[in-house]
Amino acid sequence: MTAIEWHAGLLQRAALFLAHAVEKTPPDKLNWRPCPEGDDPNTRTPLHQLAECATVNRRFAALFRGETVEGPLQFEAYKSADQGRSDLKASANELAAAIKDAGDGVFDKKYKTSFGEMPGSVLMEISLSNMHYHSGQICQNQLMYGDTVFHIPPEFMS
16 A cells, blocks of 8 residues: 555545544534634534535645635535535545545645645645544534544444
8 A cells, every 4th residue: 555545545534434423413413513602603513514624625636636726715514414424425535536646746746725835745634634623523512412422433343
């Protein structure tokens, strides 16, 4: 296995983990967002978080394919958990394929992003970290409303 193949697999597993966290979120909590005291906290629901991750994955896949990506990140929450989970996994597969197709130079090649030029290795890390970050947010939200079980995707057990 090459480093590129290994990282592509990490991306796909991160999507599985995030999708599973949403699967274990009760339907009445899919549009819930924490609201701490004070002004509007600008927090997001699980369905918003899935949409953000899928959008980031697709933007980075486009960059790895040599396409131009411009403008701020924009996305809308999914209408259902099934739609969001399915699309997130598809976006991770798309990103994994784009990284593999980019070849060995992907790690050092610079890509133009809305934040400036970044090496492919950083984009790969950001996309992976983004999905894990949002998995953690959803797990924290679950704890806040009483779900104390750490949910592990069944695919991880084989």
